[in-house]
Amino acid sequence: xxxxDALVDAALARLASRNLxxxxxxxxxxxxxAPPETFAGPGPWDRAAVExxxxxxxxxxxxxxxxxxxxxxxxxxxxxxxxxxxxxxxxSSHPAIxxxxxxxxxxxxxxxxxxxxxxxxxxxxxxxxxxLAELKKKEDCLLCPTGFSANMAVMTALGSVSSLLSVGxxxxxxxxxxxxxxxxxxxxxxxxxxxxxxxxEVVAFVYKHCDMHHLDFLLSSCSxxxxxxxxxxxxxxxxxxxxxxxxxxxxxxxxxxxxIDDAHGTLVCGENGGGAPELFGCENDIDxxxxxxxxxxxxxxxxxxxxxxxxxxxxxxxxxxxxxTALPVPVVASVYAALHVSKKERWRRSVIWRHVQYFASLTxxxxxxxxxxxxxxxEEAALRAGRHMLRSGFHVTPIRPPTVPQNSCxxxxxxxxxxxxxxxxxxxxxxxxxxxxxxDEQTYVMASKL
Numbered sequence: 001x002x003x004x005d006a007l008v009d010a011a012l013a014r015l016a017s018r019n020l021x022x023x024x025x026x027x028x029x030x031x032x033x034a035p036p037e038t039f040a041g042p043g044p045w046d047r048a049a050v051e052x053x054x055x056x057x058x059x060x061x062x063x064x065x066x067x068x069x070x071x072x073x074x075x076x077x078x079x080x081x082x083x084x085x086x087x088x089x090x091x092s093s094h095p096a097i098x099x100x101x102x103x104x105x106x107x108x109x110x111x112x113x114x115x116x117x118x119x120x121x122x123x124x125x126x127x128x129x130x131x132l133a134e135l136k137k138k139e140d141c142l143l144c145p146t147g148f149s150a151n152m153a154v155m156t157a158l159g160s161v162s163s164l165l166s167v168g169x170x171x172x173x174x175x176x177x178x179x180x181x182x183x184x185x186x187x188x189x190x191x192x193x194x195x196x197x198x199x200x201e202v203v204a205f206v207y208k209h210c211d212m213h214h215l216d217f218l219l220s221s222c223s224x225x226x227x228x229x230x231x232x233x234x235x236x237x238x239x240x241x242x243x244x245x246x247x248x249x250x251x252x253x254x255x256x257x258x259x260i261d262d263a264h265g266t267l268v269c270g271e272n273g274g275g276a277p278e279l280f281g282c283e284n285d286i287d288x289x290x291x292x293x294x295x296x297x298x299x300x301x302x303x304x305x306x307x308x309x310x311x312x313x314x315x316x317x318x319x320x321x322x323x324x325t326a327l328p329v330p331v332v333a334s335v336y337a338a339l340h341v342s343k344k345e346r347w348r349r350s351v352i353w354r355h356v357q358y359f360a361s362l363t364x365x366x367x368x369x370x371x372x373x374x375x376x377x378x379e380e381a382a383l384r385a386g387r388h389m390l391r392s393g394f395h396v397t398p399i400r401p402p403t404v405p406q407n408s409c410x411x412x413x414x415x416x417x418x419x420x421x422x423x424x425x426x427x428x429x430x431x432x433x434x435x436x437x438x439x440d441e442q443t444y445v446m447a448s449k450l
Contacts, residue, residue, distance in 0.1 A: 001287060004257050007226065008309045011164040015316055022316045024121040027112055029329070032127065033103065036096030036337050038344040042351075042418070048093035049298075049418040050082045052395060063387055080395040081423050083413050088268045088370055089348045090418030091298030096337045104333035111329030116143070117315065120326025128332055129303070131339045132291070135274055136266075137283045138305035142314055143332070145324045147263050147292030148188040150302035153318025154259060154290060155179075155192025157310075158228060159201030160317040170200050177202045178224035182231040183209045184238065186261055189230055202228075209235075212246045219254045227256035233276035233289075234264040237404055237412060239371030241265075241276060248285040259288040264371065267296035267342045268352060297338045301327045348417040355415040355424060362428045363435050370415040373399075374434050375408055382409035385434055392430035 015021045054062070059078055091097055104111075104124070114120040129141040144150040158179070162171040179193055179202045196202045203224060207215040219227065229251070231242045242260070251258045262275040270278030275291070277283040288310060293301040304314060315321060327335075342348070352370050360367045376385050379400050386398035389411065399412045411434065415424070428435070 001255070001257065003255060004226075004287070005307075005309065007161055007165070008313055011161045012309060012312055012316075014164040014167075015313075020316060021312065022117050022322070023312070024116050024125075024315065026126050027119065027122045029108065029111075029122050029124055032100070032124070032333060032336060035340055036100065038096065038341055041347065042090075043095075045093045045095055046090050046418040049087050049090040050085075050416055050423070051079065052082050053079050054395075059390070062390060065383055065387075076391055077393055080390070080393055081419075081427070082395045083415075083419075083423075083427055084395055084397045085416070086264070086295035086414060087298050087418070088264075088296040088352055088414065088416055089298060089342060090416050091296070091338045091341060091348075093418075094298065094338070094341055096341050097298060097334045100337035101330040101334040104330040108329045111332075113325060113328075115322060115324060116326040117322060122329060122332070124329055124332045124336065125326065128335050128339070131336065132303050133305055135272065135339065136277075136289055136291075136305040137274065138289065138307070140306060140308045140311040142304045142306075142311050142318075142321065143327060144302040144304065144321050145327060146300075147261070147290065147294065147302035149320035149324055150290045150292075150304050151186065151188035151261060152192045152195070152320035153314050154288060154304055155189070155196055156319050157314040157317040158257075158259075159196030159199060160313070162201045162226070163199075173203060174224060176200070176224060177226045177228055178205060178222050179203070180205045180207055180215060180218055180227065180229045180256070182207060182242065184235050185230065185232050186236065186263070189232075189261060193230075210240065210243055212243055212250065215247075216250060219250065219256070227254060228259060229256050230259040231261070232264075233260045233262040234269070234369055234371070236264055236371065237399065237410070238373055239367070239369045241280075241368060244276060244280040244282050244286075248282045251285060257287045258285065259290070260286055261290045263290070263292040263295060264369070266291040268349065268370065271346075271349075273342050273346075273349060293335050293338075297335055297342070299335045299338055300331050301335060351417040352415060355417075355419060355421075358421060359415060359424055359428065362425065363431075365436070372413040372415070374411040374413065374431060376410060376434055377407055379406075379409050382411065385411055388433070389430055392426075394427055394430060396427075 112119040133141040162176045193204050197204050205218050265276035267273040269276050277286045288306045293299045376382050382398035389396040396411050400409050
């Protein structure tokens with residue numbers, strides 16, 4: 001990727017000539033306490049990650065959604081099993097994460113309140129960045145307030161390359177960056193591309209979902225020299241993986257920059273929790289990887305792992321990073337603990353994938369991840385299915401437009417290490433009206449290495 005390295009170096013030189021390069025200056029805090037206690041199996045705290053309760057007003061408001069209200073209050077259990085969250089590892093309720101947040105809050109309150117470039121960046125933030133860079137096998141890392149802001153920062157920094165190299169004018173179309181985006185990418189990627197496209201810094205191309213023939217055609221037909229391909233690694237609404245090995249082959253053919261959003265793969269996939277790139281053995285072929293700390297890490301925040309030169313550019317031009325307050329110290333301390341627990345309690349990843357296999361065996365569905373979409377069709381049908389799940393004791397939110405297209409409304413189910421086999425069995429029983437006949441003969445392929 002010598003071409004992209006040279007482009008970024010040239011952009012950094014332009015910023016340096018105008019005194020616009022920015023860097024974080026960490027505020028020193030006492031080192032974190034000794035590594036937290038970890039466990040060989042689930043504890044009672046794990047149930048807190050999946051057992052929730054709604055107040056009666058919220059419960060009846062949900063039941064009335066969609067115009068089915070009877071005017072009489074139903075007797076429905078307010079206690080529910082959560083099957084719609086993203087806490088795949090069940091870490092949000094782990095004692096180590098709780099203790100880390102409490103101890104940091106007692107010592108530092110929320111910590112310095114300001115953007116990372118002003119005063120919000122501390123040695124705790126630096127430790128987490130180093131841990132994430134090591135996990136993802138990348139040179140450097142940049143913490144962001146959310147995964148959404150991380151994707152926005154990457155896109156605006158990308159767009160700035162063409163502007164910085166077109167001194168004193170808008171870049172001509174051939175000087176812009178061609179960005180090729182999967183049709184089902186996350187909204188944060190889409191919004192970031194729209195922003196830099198509006199600023200006339202990039203030209204956007206959308207390829208059919210996971211269709212490498214279409215992407216190959218678009219790449220071969222594009223005369224713009226600077227090319228970027230961006231994709232989710234594990235798609236949040238369909239639960240399927242991007243074909244990373246095929247993308248890597250195309251990257252070698254065309255020399256594009258490969259950017260992925262590994263929000264749902266981080267800590268879930270791969271032996272070490274390194275995400276989809278580790279699972280598919282292509283960590284060295286991913287140029288920039290965006291992730292979140294609010295899903296499998298059970299905490300809050302986003303991050304970008306990349307080379308040092310890309311980090312310098314993003315923290316100098318990524319506006320959603322520059323103009324956002326940094327993560328509070330207790331949150332960062334909890335993330336640091338979560339990364340340690342994830343490394344030591346590997347059994348949690350194994351449990352997630354055993355749950356996927358168990359759900360597949362019960363339903364005869366061909367599953368590839370802990371994200372399971374049961375497409376029911378219309379919005380009315382989805383609301384009706386959601387009410388049925390609520391009455392059955394499960395929190396499963398109907399997904400409707402604009403999150404998904406019209407007539408592809410669905411129940412989106414996520415499996416966690418904190419669920420029990422009985423939870424899953426009862427869920428499948430409740431889902432039976434929307435599942436294929438269990439006696440249908442189907443073939444499933446469950447990748448054991450997952």
